[in-house]
Amino acid sequence: MNVPFVDLKIQYATIKSEVDTAIADVISETAFIGGKYVNRFAKNFAGKYGMKHCIPCANGTDAIYITLVALGIGQGDEVITVANSWISTSETISQAGAKPVFVDIEPDYYHIDENQIESKVTDRTKAIIPVHLYGQPANIKRIAEIARKYNLVLIEDCAQAHFAEFDGGKAGTFGNAATFSYYPGKNLGAYGDGGAILTNEDELYEKVRMYANHGSLVKHQHRIEGINSRLDGLQAAVLDVKLKYILEWNRRRLENALYLNKKLSAIDEITIPKIRENAVHVFHLYVIRTEKRDELAIHLKEKGIDTGVHYPIALPFMKAYEYLGHTREDFPVAHHCMDRILSLPMFPELTKEQMDFMVEEIKNYITRK
Known part of the structure; x- marks a missing residue:
């Protein structure tokens, strides 16, 4: 008997007709970049979380990086995160110009040890990025208390924890922003790369949208220099089908x-x-x-x-x-x-x-x- 690590073929077989129709609709309407399929998924994903804003982007790594930059975190700043995670969590801190400050993990859950976070806070600390690793939330309420105590930004890395919950709240709804990956093997996976940022903060929403779209909210009007990080219509359509399940x-x-x-x-x-x-x-x-x-x-x-x-x-x-x-x-x-x-x-x-x-x-x- 063969047991694959993950079997995306069998999942596709169960939703084939819906996925094929969704993809065909995008192609027939040539809605490849932006447009109603991306907007619809963003609305549905935010709604399922009870959040005001969802900004889709190209991947989960970009989601963290864009959020850091939009929050003004950069040169000379420090960002606390966990010692055990995929490198996206820490490399984006460095790429934003800040210094990653690692905290050891809990032996039972492999999350950031919240009891060690305060010892890593300095006058340069600007944010904490806990990772809800393996599909389970970190002790996010305690981490949020620490963030408030020291006036730190809290960015939840939810790449592996779509719709996980802690104490009645969804992981991703406790901080200033939450970042997601839709890599194909994730619980909610696209048929290519994809990512998103959730937030309830209107100002952050506008900054993230702008930075992810070449610094523009209106075509050909660039208020800042940004990057090109967009979820395409095909991936959005696939994700919207999968979101129901x-x-x-x-x-x-x-x-x-x-x-x-x-x-x-x-x-x-x-x-x-x-x-x-x-x-x-x-x-x-x-x-x-x-x-x-x-x-x-x-x-x-x-x-x-x-x-x-x-x-x-x-x-x-x-x-x-x-x-x-x-x-x-x-x-x-x-x-x-x-x-x-x-x-x-x-x-x-x-x-x-x-x-x-x-x-x-x-x-x-x-x-x-």
């Missing part, structure tokens, strides 16, 4: 994750994902922890089971950040976890047969050792 897909991801948790909990050598109290986890990724991560991954691959590592090198230890001079002692939890975390297949259409096969092969490997 996202909550059900998230429900099935959670159902699958709980099934795996039950099956794997009896294996002492495996640490299963924990769900934060008062949180709705949407399981973009299902991440276990084990001492023999690499060997287990090889065994599973030999049996036809795909896995991933998110992430094999914590950000402070990347060559890109050697100039910051960090050592493993600075981020002991992130350093410990990066050699032990393993992502198993997780998608809504995952079958019990596939999950049972994964569990059996994990048991076989553990027993053999």
Whole structure:
């Protein structure tokens, strides 16, 4: 039996007629850049979050960068973020001209350790970017309290947490802005790249729109120099179809994750994902922890089971950040976890047969050792 890490073909098969019609409509109307399909998706996505404004853009990386620039964060500023994430979160801080300041992670949830944030605040700190990693919200209420205490901007990185919740509120609705990725493998994924920014702040909305569109709100009238970062009509149409199903897909991801948790909990050598109290986890990724991560991954691959590592090198230890001079002692939890975390297949259409096969092969490997 083969178990892919994610199966986008099977998802497409379930919505093929709707997607094909949506794509054909965009082509027949030549609504490739901007226009009603992008506007409709933006309205629907913002509405589903209960937010005033959604600004679609080219990808999730641009979403963070545009937000930072629109908020005036740049040279000489510092932005606090988490040690374990995809590099988009930190590279955009650097590209905006600011300095990324990393905080170690919690061992249970792999999020930014909110208890260490205040020790990293200086007179140059301007913002915090927590990442709602793997589909679960960070302790965002506590982080928001810290941001208010020190008058810091709060930007929520929701690339992996579409419609996750914390204490009754959606992740992405607690700060000044939230950024999203629609990379194909995400819970809400396009058929190419895509991203968006959500905010309730009217002034920020105008600045983000302007910066993402060559510094212009009116054609040929450029108030500032901006960049070209737009979601195209084809992707917007696909996303609008998928938006109708996202909550059900998230429900099935959670159902699958709980099934795996039950099956794997009896294996002492495996640490299963924990769900934060008062949180709705949407399981973009299902991440276990084990001492023999690499060997287990090889065994599973030999049996036809795909896995991933998110992430094999914590950000402070990347060559890109050697100039910051960090050592493993600075981020002991992130350093410990990066050699032990393993992502198993997780998608809504995952079958019990596939999950049972994964569990059996994990048991076989553990027993053999």
